[in-house]
Amino acid sequence: MTDERTRKLEELVREFLLLIGEDPNREGLKETPARVARMWLEELSAGYREDPTAHLKIFTASDAGLKNGIVVVRDIPVRSICEHHLLPFFGYAHIAYVPDGRILGFSKFARIVGTFAKRLQVQERLTRQVADFLYDELKPKGLMVLIDAVHTCALVRGIEEPMYLTTTEVRGIFKKDEPLRREALTLLQQGSTVGLWRNQG
Ligand SMILES: [Zn+2]
Structure with missing residues (x-):
């Protein structure tokens, strides 16, 4: 077949x-x-034949999570194909969540983003699908997904379309709690950790 x-x-x-x-x-x-x-x-296109739930490794131990804080996973590589032009867009996803007694092994975030990214996409839907999936399965108190990407379809065809696109999706407590949302957004938009680490070396 x-x-x-x-x-x-x-x-x-x-x-x-x-x-x-x-x-x-x-x-x-x-x-x-x-x-x-x-x-x-x-x-x-491998994402069509992958089940994102296969990457759910959730820890539920009562002492595993935070008491009242935000978990931020930054610099998750995003490599996807724009469904309008069949050309790549790539960048990083950054995810913040307020756990509710359930945390996800942090390497799994990249696998989950990858499953949705390895399909034809628009960045907006990719962001929404990652947010919906994590909100439904991880059941955090709040969740924010931010994706920053460069679109090569705009890059190779001229300047009519923006090359860089930032998309966010917000769920749960982040929708209601403005200071918490601002704190999460600041954490999400901090410079690349990898870059900071390299600069110190
Ligand atoms: Zn495109």
């Missing part, structure tokens, strides 16, 4: 190359259809 799908996709890529005025048989393009088909099925 997968082989059949890969073969069909390879044919389509070859056809695509022809239609844009290329010669799919020339040396440099010979391996391209197979490479592109594999890349799309195994990586870029």
Whole structure:
């Protein structure tokens, strides 16, 4: 089944190359259809065949969480494909939540973002899907998801569209508690930890 799908996709890529005025048989393009088909099925669209609940490793021990604080996970890589142009957009997701006796292993956030990102997306929906999923499954008191990304569809086609896009989704206590929301937003927008660490080295 997968082989059949890969073969069909390879044919389509070859056809695509022809239609844009290329010669799919020339040396440099010979391996391209197979490479592109594999890349799309195994990586870029793998999220359609992944279940995000597989990445839920929730700790519920009563002494595991915070008493009254915010957990912030920053610099989660986002690599996705814009559904309008089939070109990549990439950047970082930053997530803040107020736990309600349940915390998620922090490496799992990247897996969950990845599952939704490895599908055709618009950044707004990606942000919403991550927020909905985490709010429903982790059941925190409050949740905020912020994604910052560069859109290569705007980058390669000129300047008619903004290249950088920031999107946020807010759930629970963050909607009502303005000071708490501001605190979370400040934490989310702090400079990259990786960058700070590098600068100190
Ligand atoms: Zn686009």
